[in-house]
Amino acid sequence: MRITQGTFSYLDDLTDEQIAAQVQYGIDNGWAPQVEFTDDPHPRNVYWHIWGLPMFDLQDAAAVVHEVKRCREANPDHYIRVTIYDASRGRQTTALQFIVNRPAHEPGFGLDRQETHDRVIRYTLRSYAAQAPHGSRYDGEGPIGG
Amino acid sequence: MSADARPSLGPGLDERVEDRFGRGLVDESFADVGDPLADLPDDLLVEVADAVRDTAIRDVLARLDEELVALHEVKRRVREVAALLLVDRMRRKIGLDSEPPTLHMSFTGNPGTGKTTVAQRMGEVLHKLGYLRKGHVVSVSRDDLVGQYVGHTAPKTREVLKRAMGGVLFIDEAYHIYRVDNERDYGQETVEMLLQMMENDRADLVVIMAGYKDKIDRFFSDVPGLSSRIGHHIDFPDYSSDELAQIARLMLDRQQYRFTPEAEEAFADYLARRMRQPRFANGRSVRNALDRLRMRHANRLWDAIDHDDATLSKGDLVTITADDIHASRVFDFAHDPETS
Numbered sequence: 001m002r003i004t005q006g007t008f009s010y011l012d013d014l015t016d017e018q019i020a021a022q023v024q025y026g027i028d029n030g031w032a033p034q035v036e037f038t039d040d041p042h043p044r045n046v047y048w049h050i051w052g053l054p055m056f057d058l059q060d061a062a063a064v065v066h067e068v069k070r071c072r073e074a075n076p077d078h079y080i081r082v083t084i085y086d087a088s089r090g091r092q093t094t095a096l097q098f099i100v101n102r103p104a105h106e107p108g109f110g111l112d113r114q115e116t117h118d119r120v121i122r123y124t125l126r127s128y129a130a131q132a133p134h135g136s137r138y139d140g141e142g143p144i145g146g
Numbered sequence: 147m148s149a150d151a152r153p154s155l156g157p158g159l160d161e162r163v164e165d166r167f168g169r170g171l172v173d174e175s176f177a178d179v180g181d182p183l184a185d186l187p188d189d190l191l192v193e194v195a196d197a198v199r200d201t202a203i204r205d206v207l208a209r210l211d212e213e214l215v216a217l218h219e220v221k222r223r224v225r226e227v228a229a230l231l232l233v234d235r236m237r238r239k240i241g242l243d244s245e246p247p248t249l250h251m252s253f254t255g256n257p258g259t260g261k262t263t264v265a266q267r268m269g270e271v272l273h274k275l276g277y278l279r280k281g282h283v284v285s286v287s288r289d290d291l292v293g294q295y296v297g298h299t300a301p302k303t304r305e306v307l308k309r310a311m312g313g314v315l316f317i318d319e320a321y322h323i324y325r326v327d328n329e330r331d332y333g334q335e336t337v338e339m340l341l342q343m344m345e346n347d348r349a350d351l352v353v354i355m356a357g358y359k360d361k362i363d364r365f366f367s368d369v370p371g372l373s374s375r376i377g378h379h380i381d382f383p384d385y386s387s388d389e390l391a392q393i394a395r396l397m398l399d400r401q402q403y404r405f406t407p408e409a410e411e412a413f414a415d416y417l418a419r420r421m422r423q424p425r426f427a428n429g430r431s432v433r434n435a436l437d438r439l440r441m442r443h444a445n446r447l448w449d450a451i452d453h454d455d456a457t458l459s460k461g462d463l464v465t466i467t468a469d470d471i472h473a474s475r476v477f478d479f480a481h482d483p484e485t486s
Contacts, residue, residue: 053305059280060312062350067308 001108003041006081006097016065019082019100023061026084031095032056033064035071037080039137040130041106048081068100077103077138103129103138182241192236203228203274210267215396216389220264223380224271231275248377249277249352250344252320252366254359255382258428261356262316264382269314272352280312288322291336299332303339311350320355321365337369344375385428387417394432398466403440408468419476435474442470 004010014022023033033055036048051071055064064082071080080101085092107128114122129137179185198204207225214221227249234244249272253261266283273281290306293299307315317323323340324333344353355362359381366373373379385393391414398404405413420426420435443466450456 052301055308057309058311059282059309060350062279062347063308063311066311066347066350 001106003079003099003102003106005043006099008098013102014098014100016068019068019098020061020065022096022098023064023082023084026096027058027061029086029095030088031084031086032092033058033061033082033084035064035067035080035082037071037075037078037101039075039078039103039134040127041079042109042125042127042130048079051080054085072101076101079103105138176239176241179241186240190240192240194236198232203232203271206267206271206274210271213396214260214263214267215392216385217260217264217382220260220380220382223378224264224268227268227378228271228275231272231277235276246277246349248348248375250348250376251352251354251378251380252362252376253354253356253380253382254362256358256384256428258430258432259382259384260429261382262318264380265314265316265354265356268352268354272314278313278352282313283316284310284313285316285318286310287318288333291317291323292331292333294332296332299335300339303336307339307343307351311347313351315351315353317353317355319357319361321357321361324365324369326368337372341369341371341375387414387421390417390421390428390432393429394436397433397436401436401440403443403464403466406465406467409466409471412468412471416471416474416476423476438474439466439470442473443467446470 008014008022026033034053035051037051038045038048052067055067058064068080068082078101079099081097081099083094084096086095087093110126110128112124112126114124116122176182176186207228210221210224230247234247237244251268253264255261262285265285269278269281269283272278284306286306291299291303293302322333324337325331340353343351353376355365355376357365391410394413394417395405416435417432420431446467446469447458447462450462451458
């Protein structure tokens with residue numbers, strides 16, 4: 001099951017040129033890009049590992065693509081996303097966020113139904129991939145920080 | 147591509163990416179020519195005017211010529227680079243292949259010979275010709291690149307390289323990065339990263355190394371592989387006294403001051419004396435001298451107001467006289483190395 005989250009999630013995966021074009025749009029607006037990765041695809045998992053540092057004072061998107069490539073090399077079977085923050089409101093606000101890398105095989109989610117009182121049913125989303133321990137999901141090797 | 151043809155995909159996605167992140171587009175009428183070298187007739191005419199006008203390159207070169215005194219060799223090299231890139235652009239247009247050339251450079255010369263200024267202009271030229279996407283200049287020295295403890299250097303250098311991407315990385319006194327006599331110096335790591343970046347990411351940034359000629363030469367002989375990755379070694383000669391006087395005139399013009407004819411002579415005399423003194427730094431010394439002249443000029447006017455309660459004319463405000471110049475310490479015999 002293909003995970004969709006963030007901007008452009010229903011488009012085909014962006015090419016490196018398109019990633020660069022998007023990031024450049026952010027940089028031209030004065031926003032700061034950052035690369036993040038994880039192997040837990042649950043939609044409520046908002047805190048991903050950060051790759052390196054947030055990239056302030058960049059002029060050119062090639063630097064971000066460069067970091068995305070390095071991150072892919074180190075964590076090939078992970079989800080990697082680029083988050084672009086807008087600080088103009090006095091706090092870092094996500095302005096743009098999109099996935100730039102995903103595992104080759106995404107097993108998807110199972111739906112657990114819990115029967116509780118009065119025929120009420122509670123639903124839980126459970127990722128098949130996340131049943132293996134952190135680092136050995138998606139047949140990849142352990143995560144490597146930036 | 148018109149917006150009506152398909153719905154907008156958002157900023158950055160509608161534009162043709164090759165144009166923003168490549169070296170100019172292949173013209174549409176030549177897009178399906180398989181092998182332009184063989185298939186196109188030799189007498190096919192190529193639009194030249196468009197390419198020249200689009201890049202506004204003539205203006206940039208003319209400004210370079212106007213604002214920088216002398217430096218003929220340097221200007222010739224900038225012009226050559228510009229010509230190559232322009233021709234590349236036209237070749238691209240009809241579908242001919244061309245490898246992006248290596249444009250890393252070394253600028254050697256004494257202080258104040260215009261290395262930094264030319265680096266700024268180089269960024270502009272390369273940007274106008276579509277070689278660099280941004281053309282900004284990031285000026286760094288050893289402190290910005292080399293770390294202070296194990297594991298500090300690589301991230302530090304990488305951050306700087308990333309900041310310079312799309313533009314020019316100007317490394318002043320580049321030879322300080324690497325110290326041969328200390329094998330545990332972290333500079334080695336920086337040099338290796340630089341070498342790798344200069345080879346693999348040629349399209350993303352241009353590295354310019356600057357410094358004294360003899361020290362740069364020694365640096366290159368200590369680090370094999372560096373010199374061969376630098377395509378252009380440009381030497382900045384010292385200025386002659388006439389050229390320095392011309393620089394002074396340009397600077398005065400820009401600051402809207404003028405010399406009296408006597409001051410003109412006095413300044414030539416001043417330059418001749420100053421050039422014989424130690425720590426003479428060409429253009430920079432001229433700039434400092436002019437700053438001091440303006441100070442003395444202002445001081446003189448102040449005194450005039452204090453003593454005579456005189457009114458000042460516009461002429462007073464813009465004219466620097468010979469007396470202002472003669473008050474310089476350079477005319478002091480005690481400070482003249484030849485007589486003291």
